[in-house]
Amino acid sequence: MSSEAVTLLGVIRQHSERPLLIQGDEQLTPSALVDAALKIRSAYPELENAGVALQFSDNLKLLITLLAMDGFAAEILLLPPCLADTSLEHTISATGVSWLFRESGPTALAPEPAAVRAHDATHWLFTTSGTTGTPKVFSHTLSSLLTTTRPARGKSRESRWGLAYQPHRFAGIQVVLQTLVSGSVLVMPAANDINSMVESFVGNGVNTLSATPSQWRNFLSHGGLDRCPLRQITLGGEIADQAILSALAHQFPAARIVHIYASTEAGVGFSVADGKAGFPEAWLGRHTALELGISDSGSLLIKSPAISHSESLRPRLTPDGFLDTEDGVETANGRVYFLGRVTGIINVGGNKVHPEEVENVVREVPGVRNALVRAKNNPIMGQLVLLEVQADGLSAEEAGELKRRIRDHCRALLPAYKVPALITVVDELAVSDSGKIERKKSA
Amino acid sequence: MRTLILRLMAEIAENTDCSLVEDLQDNTVLLESGLDSLGFAILVARLEEELGRDPFTETDDIVYPRTLGEFIAIYEQ
Known part of the structure; x- marks a missing residue:
């Protein structure tokens, strides 16, 4: 591994001694983090230049292991703690990593782990689920991830960040990198429920917080965050509607409120800080380091040198080098508004749902002739899963029974x-000229 | 309205493997009622089916309710 590449350990070593990560009673300074990471490296020398999947439920242990592996392993894959069985196998085989590192330590996934792969810098692999259940893999390096991280500003060292996202997620990694690079404090809740989060953020004086619009609606309804001296509020991972932006401005008048648009696959994005939904139409063309446009079919196009060069993105590049984000947009009154995924992918509170996956499960239920899943817009979770099932001549009672069986099976x-939040039984589903069921826009 | 909301809450709790607290009052905090935020999202969608309106999208100037009483009041407006 080249010694010139930027590494997380190298970045952290430059910070002065004061708590960098806080979780419960534990406060870790840069030197404590470096020591803990080096201990892991010397305990497991076999991981050098290997492909390593990390699966932890303890956020602090995950971050320390991440520090150890960046600049040491050839590839890092961050897995959700709950991933198991066939989904876990699919993800691991799609990425080709040869070690699985959990709280109990690393285990080799094959009798003879794959040959050493040499890269200049550690590759960070992210996966998104595909319609067929085979995950798509996107690869970044620390340098490419840092291009989307805002450079440290004068006050950033006084920022006290809360971690509301799980750190294995792309949005969580962005927050983690932002704080580790700028040397701000990162407060990590010991558990991911709302009460633990609020308690830990209030107790540690968090003043900077990034969360999905659905999480923010939850925080506002909870009310406990009113005791946090918030001065920077960020919304990401879902479309931010005007209602949540206005409600946050009302509740936290001293805070700067920013919503982020980011394409996980492309590894690029931009932020909007004027308190309004969408972004100014004037940004179409060149905006900061990005070029933005709208495709003929109405999806957002982005061009940037930072776009991930993954194979799987190639079909979505236009001849002049723009990436089709597949996020539908429309312009009105000088703003560009996001409409949701043109591919039909549903975003339930920041979690992506492929309609086809749910339809396949629903079709397994006896009595279902066909199924159509689409998004239903919702003011609490952004979108919900709406299911229409085709079944023949059922009485109201039989339709109710069928819905119950579908729900239980899902x-x-x-x-x-x-799981479909709303189910309607219909006599017939609309079929397009090509014989496919028609996937209309969200309801 | 109250009866409809309580009936739907019970139905959604059953459908989503949640259990409602036994004594739901106006001052019950929504997030401690037994339904999670996904459950409340479904409640708003089911109420839209029943009533033909979603008060949360009727204005950009909404307050997110903290208690059951505040939630019901939004629908009684």
């Missing part, structure tokens, strides 16, 4: 956010 096989 609950057994899918996480809660993918």
